[in-house]
Amino acid sequence: MTVASPATPIAVHIDAGVAAPAAETGELSTVMKMAADKLTVAYGTKIAVREVTVAVPERSILALIGPSGSGKSTVLRCFNRMNDLIPGAAVSGSLTLDGEDITPDDIDVVELRRRVGMVFQRPNPFPMTIFENVAYGPRRRGLKDKKKLEEIVTTSLTRAALWDEVKDDYRKKSGLALSGGQQQRLCIARVLATEPEVILMDEPASALDPISTLRIEELMRELRKSYAIVIVTHNMQQAARVSDLTAFFTMAEDRAGYLVELGPTNQVFTNPTQQLTEDYISGRFG
Amino acid sequence: MTEATRTLRQISGSSRRSRRNDRLATMVLWATAILALALLGGIIVYLLVASIGVVSPAFLFGDPSDTELGGIFPFFWNSLYILGLTMLISTPIGILAGIYMAEYASENRLTNAIRFAEEAISSVPSIVVGLFGLIAFVNLTGWGYTAMSGALALTLFNLPLLARLTEQALRAVPDEERAGSLALGATKWQTVRHVILPLAIPGIITGIILTAGRVFGEAAVLLFTAGQSSPTHYDMTNFDLSDPNSPWSPFRPATTLAVFVWRNNAEGLSPFATELADGSSAILLGTVLVFNVSSRIFGRFLSRRLTAK
Numbered sequence: 001m002t003v004a005s006p007a008t009p010i011a012v013h014i015d016a017g018v019a020a021p022a023a024e025t026g027e028l029s030t031v032m033k034m035a036a037d038k039l040t041v042a043y044g045t046k047i048a049v050r051e052v053t054v055a056v057p058e059r060s061i062l063a064l065i066g067p068s069g070s071g072k073s074t075v076l077r078c079f080n081r082m083n084d085l086i087p088g089a090a091v092s093g094s095l096t097l098d099g100e101d102i103t104p105d106d107i108d109v110v111e112l113r114r115r116v117g118m119v120f121q122r123p124n125p126f127p128m129t130i131f132e133n134v135a136y137g138p139r140r141r142g143l144k145d146k147k148k149l150e151e152i153v154t155t156s157l158t159r160a161a162l163w164d165e166v167k168d169d170y171r172k173k174s175g176l177a178l179s180g181g182q183q184q185r186l187c188i189a190r191v192l193a194t195e196p197e198v199i200l201m202d203e204p205a206s207a208l209d210p211i212s213t214l215r216i217e218e219l220m221r222e223l224r225k226s227y228a229i230v231i232v233t234h235n236m237q238q239a240a241r242v243s244d245l246t247a248f249f250t251m252a253e254d255r256a257g258y259l260v261e262l263g264p265t266n267q268v269f270t271n272p273t274q275q276l277t278e279d280y281i282s283g284r285f286g
Numbered sequence: 287m288t289e290a291t292r293t294l295r296q297i298s299g300s301s302r303r304s305r306r307n308d309r310l311a312t313m314v315l316w317a318t319a320i321l322a323l324a325l326l327g328g329i330i331v332y333l334l335v336a337s338i339g340v341v342s343p344a345f346l347f348g349d350p351s352d353t354e355l356g357g358i359f360p361f362f363w364n365s366l367y368i369l370g371l372t373m374l375i376s377t378p379i380g381i382l383a384g385i386y387m388a389e390y391a392s393e394n395r396l397t398n399a400i401r402f403a404e405e406a407i408s409s410v411p412s413i414v415v416g417l418f419g420l421i422a423f424v425n426l427t428g429w430g431y432t433a434m435s436g437a438l439a440l441t442l443f444n445l446p447l448l449a450r451l452t453e454q455a456l457r458a459v460p461d462e463e464r465a466g467s468l469a470l471g472a473t474k475w476q477t478v479r480h481v482i483l484p485l486a487i488p489g490i491i492t493g494i495i496l497t498a499g500r501v502f503g504e505a506a507v508l509l510f511t512a513g514q515s516s517p518t519h520y521d522m523t524n525f526d527l528s529d530p531n532s533p534w535s536p537f538r539p540a541t542t543l544a545v546f547v548w549r550n551n552a553e554g555l556s557p558f559a560t561e562l563a564d565g566s567s568a569i570l571l572g573t574v575l576v577f578n579v580s581s582r583i584f585g586r587f588l589s590r591r592l593t594a595k
Contacts, residue, residue, distance in 0.1 A: 080469060082465065082468070082469060085461075085464070085468065087392070087393070110472070111471065113468065113469055113470065113471040114470075114471030118465075118469040120465065120466065124462040124463060124465070124466040126463065126467070126481055127485060136470055136472070137471060140470065140471065140472040140473070174593070187466070190470060194470055194471055
């Protein structure tokens with residue numbers, strides 16, 4: 001196994017000498033919001049990903065990159081137990097949120113998913129009005145107070161940088177009537193409305209045009225100030241632009257994915273410790 | 287090869303052949319579609335023409351008579367009544383069963399067996415269902431021939447198909463919708479109730495229409511369950527449900543329009559047998575049509591209400 005970085009907690013410093021990935025520089029928190037330790041996931045008899053040890057600090061962005069089939073999305077889906085929906089999925093190893101193990105069968109998965117929100121690859125707004133889309137999470141939690149709902153919806157739409165575009169008709173217009181980029185920001189607003197602590201994004205911009213992609217990336221940098229974010233992306237420039245930490249995955253001989261290298265994004269991209277990472281980043285493989 | 291110099295107007299042999307086949311296939315498909323529509327249209331036109339001079343408000347709302355043409359109101363009423371009763375029993379159960387099969391049940395031998403049984407029961411000849419109903423809902427219950435016995439037998443005939451169609455309508459909803467809702471911390475039931483069902487409503491309505499049409503036109507199941515007595519007059523203001531003479535009571539014999547058409551044609555005692563058959567068939571067809579169109583409109587309304595208001 002060639003995991004380059006030590007297991008949790010990983011104290012990561014952004015080297016001031018190398019260009020930081022974005023405007024924010026300085027130290028990342030040493031407090032790990034979520035951490036996977038020797039996480040192995042199998043679908044039936046096929047091992048999808050083997051012994052992954054990775055962690056995301058508070059108020060930072062961790063990017064998971066690597067070729068298709070290397071298990072990035074599988075790892076991501078473990079963070080809010082969406083793998084539960086796949087028949088035959090089996091998880092071993094540990095996965096913690098604020099130090100609490102989230103893998104046991106008897107944890108409150110509904111509560112976990114409120115705290116760990118998810119944005120999917122294809123924008124999937126519900127066939128409801130924009131307002132109802134954003135109010136969906138709070139309503140399901142039993143919030144009925146109209147004033148509070150209104151406040152949550154407007155705040156969430158504002159934070160997701162969608163408010164200005166929809167403020168005139170957000171109560172009437174269907175979420176499906178928005179453009180792809182707007183739909184994805186609506187999905188982000190929908191997640192923000194549940195007041196999560198962590199946001200998982202599974203290739204959130206891969207179905208969007210470059211301008212919408214840029215808006216989503218700006219939004220991610222903004223959200224980073226309050227949330228821990230884990231993003232799966234195929235777009236390496238994107239990982240380099242937005243993330244603080246990068247984890248590179250690839251496949252072993254038996255097609256099971258594993259983690260090759262984890263480190264500060266600028267280091268992984270400019271000075272990777274593993275040959276495999278360098279090959280992938282320079283486009284020689286994958 | 288001269289391929290390169292050939293213009294688009296010069297057609298090679300092989301492409302001429304594929305063009306001919308393409309045209310042939312189009313023609314065959316058109317012909318079959320036209321044949322099917324023509325058969326249906328023929329029946330409708332025949333009934334429309336035959337029922338001219340028969341169907342009138344007096345025919346629809348009048349009482350049957352032995353000496354003149356008379357009306358068919360009691361039979362028409364019974365058809366509506368049994369349809370209502372059957373759907374009242376089978377729709378909630380069918381939809382809940384469909385939800386269970388689509389969203390909750392895991393794939394195993396039991397659920398496969400249930401699915402197989404659903405399909406098998408749907409294809410049992412209706413006269414067999416009727417005879418089973420005679421034993422179970424007429425004799426064993428001790429009710430005799432009643433609207434309720436008929437409705438229960440029809441439920442048996444109806445339920446599996448309704449459950450199956452509901453299940454299919456729910457399965458047609460993309461998994462992304464489920465994932466989206468669950469990832470927001472909604473429970474399974476909240477997801478079904480607020481996201482999946484609204485999206486599946488049009489499909490479920492189609493299932494209800496299909497099964498309701500079958501129920502409305504069904505005769506064989508009812509012959510031995512709801513009975514073939516000949517009511518002469520219904521007092522619609524008699525709401526005493528315990529009175530077997532009340533048209534609102536489920537525990538009274540109830541000959542439906544379809545059973546009446548069958549009996550009228552089989553026995554044909556009335557001098558107006560042909561007119562009665564033509565008129566009743568036209569009414570049956572017209573009602574099914576009205577029912578289909580109105581449930582589609584209602585379904586569209588419902589789905590709009592439940593989704594983007």
